[in-house]
Amino acid sequence: MSQYRIFNHEDAIGYVRQTARLDPDVTLQGEEIGDGNLNQVFKVCQPGKAKGFIVKQALPYIRCIGESWPLTRDRARIEAEILLYHGQYSPEYTVAVLHHDPALSVILLEDLSDLQVWRQALLEGQHFADAPAQLGIYLAQVHVHSSDFRLDYLGQRTAQLQFANPELMAISEAVYFVDPFCDHERNNVAPEIRDDAEQLWADQALKLRVARLKHDFRCKGQALLHGDLHTGSVMVAAGRLKVIDAEFGGYGPMGFDLGVIIANLLLNFCSQSSAPRRLQRIQDISALWHSYHAQCLRLARETPDPALAAPEYINDFLQRVWQDALGYAGCEIIRRTIGVAHVADIDNMADPVQKTASQRQALALGRMLIMSADQLDEAQLEKTLLQQSTETER
Ligand code: SR1
Numbered sequence: 606m607s608q609y610r611i612f613n614h615e616d617a618i619g620y621v622r623q624t625a626r627l628d629p630d631v632t633l634q635g636e637e638i639g640d641g642n643l644n645q646v647f648k649v650c651q652p653g654k655a656k657g658f659i660v661k662q663a664l665p666y667i668r669c670i671g672e673s674w675p676l677t678r679d680r681a682r683i684e685a686e687i688l689l690y691h692g693q694y695s696p697e698y699t700v701a702v703l704h705h706d707p708a709l710s711v712i713l714l715e716d717l718s719d720l721q722v723w724r725q726a727l728l729e730g731q732h733f734a735d736a737p738a739q740l741g742i743y744l745a746q747v748h749v750h751s752s753d754f755r756l757d758y759l760g761q762r763t764a765q766l767q768f769a770n771p772e773l774m775a776i777s778e779a780v781y782f783v784d785p786f787c788d789h790e791r792n793n794v795a796p797e798i799r800d801d802a803e804q805l806w807a808d809q810a811l812k813l814r815v816a817r818l819k820h821d822f823r824c825k826g827q828a829l830l831h832g833d834l835h836t837g838s839v840m841v842a843a844g845r846l847k848v849i850d851a852e853f854g855g856y857g858p859m860g861f862d863l864g865v866i867i868a869n870l871l872l873n874f875c876s877q878s879s880a881p882r883r884l885q886r887i888q889d890i891s892a893l894w895h896s897y898h899a900q901c902l903r904l905a906r907e908t909p910d911p912a913l914a915a916p917e918y919i920n921d922f923l924q925r926v927w928q929d930a931l932g933y934a935g936c937e938i939i940r941r942t943i944g945v946a947h948v949a950d951i952d953n954m955a956d957p958v959q960k961t962a963s964q965r966q967a968l969a970l971g972r973m974l975i976m977s978a979d980q981l982d983e984a985q986l987e988k989t990l991l992q993q994s995t996e997t998e999r
């Protein structure tokens with residue numbers, strides 16, 4: 606039985622040697638490459654070879670905060686199990702788990718060095734035109750297959766218990782729906798937009814909507830979510846896409862995953878001074894939704910439950926998923942602007958005046974999405990964003 610210890614690169618090499626069953630004579634090198642908020646991540650490979658293995662280890666605390674915020678290491682086991690489950694239904698788009706050791710809180714993952722993080726690609730102005738449609742297929746596959754469209758009552762309740770992730774989902778509940786809507790000490794509010802944040806904190810109509818979204822996040826266990834599907838959890842290359850980092854996953858509303866990724870495309874939209882790039886983000890959102898909708902419709906129709914098979918039922922269901930997605934997108938945009946964890950798209954903007962303008966635009970857009978979620982269909986959202994894009998011409 607392995608004993609938990611915080612890995613250094615030698616430990617990571619030893620773990621790879623043991624679990625990947627490599628020839629003992631093979632020379633391996635390892636380096637820490639993690640830049641995420643929670644874990645440490647090593648790349649282990651043979652010298653001179655571009656591809657090797659990824660070793661991800663959960664620390665007993667949140668890495669970006671430190672030991673003052675302890676966090677269960679069991680998240681590594683939960684993440685491995687979620688990725689394996691999602692990988693059954695979306696093998697093309699889910700990172701492969703090669704091995705995992707619950708005692709060491711370690712996962713061995715395929716090395717995706719030939720892909721790049723989507724957020725970084727967007728920051729560099731690169732456009733991966735296939736990515737939104739691929740992500741729509743991935744989401745539809747993992748959502749429908751873990752939902753009541755595929756599982757009977759016992760099967761879905763069993764899965765809800767197997768993938769229970771209370772500690773990580775409690776963090777999500779706090780950082781999405783609580784902290785950003787009050788003057789919480791964990792928040793990170795730039796002084797220039799303090800007034801805007803205070804207006805949100807005093808906005809009772811907004812808080813009522815957020816309370817509903819929070820309730821649904823906890824109680825509407827529709828499907829096994831990825832749980833943290835921002836553009837940093839998606840790796841892309843020409844014609845290829847892989848989703849990584851599912852440690853915040855668990856059962857929840859389908860619209861949550863969809864909303865988080867839409868929000869991250871919109872955060873990039875808010876950071877852009879280039880009109881063509883803003884237009885690309887609008888088109889990305891449209892392609893994502895159309896792909897998700899079409900694939901859900903196709904997969905859901907094959908349900909063994911005759912009560913759920915009618916196209917009218919499925920279309921109505923997906924319309925409500927869309928409305929949920931807009932609400933969750935609004936929360937993600939707001940929490941990434943004034944909450945504990947921001948995004949590089951806006952935080953790394955060089956011009957302080959433009960950065961403040963982008964933060965303000967993000968807060969207004971986030972609020973609008975939450976307040977208008979039940980009134981905006983996809984075409985209306987596109988029209989609204991196109992108007993905003995023209996008005997914010999810089
Ligand atoms: C305190 S944890 C903040 C965020 O980091 C992760 O990347 C998740 O997005 C989480 O919400």
Ligand code: MG
Pocket residue numbers: 641833838850
């Ligand atoms: Mg993550």
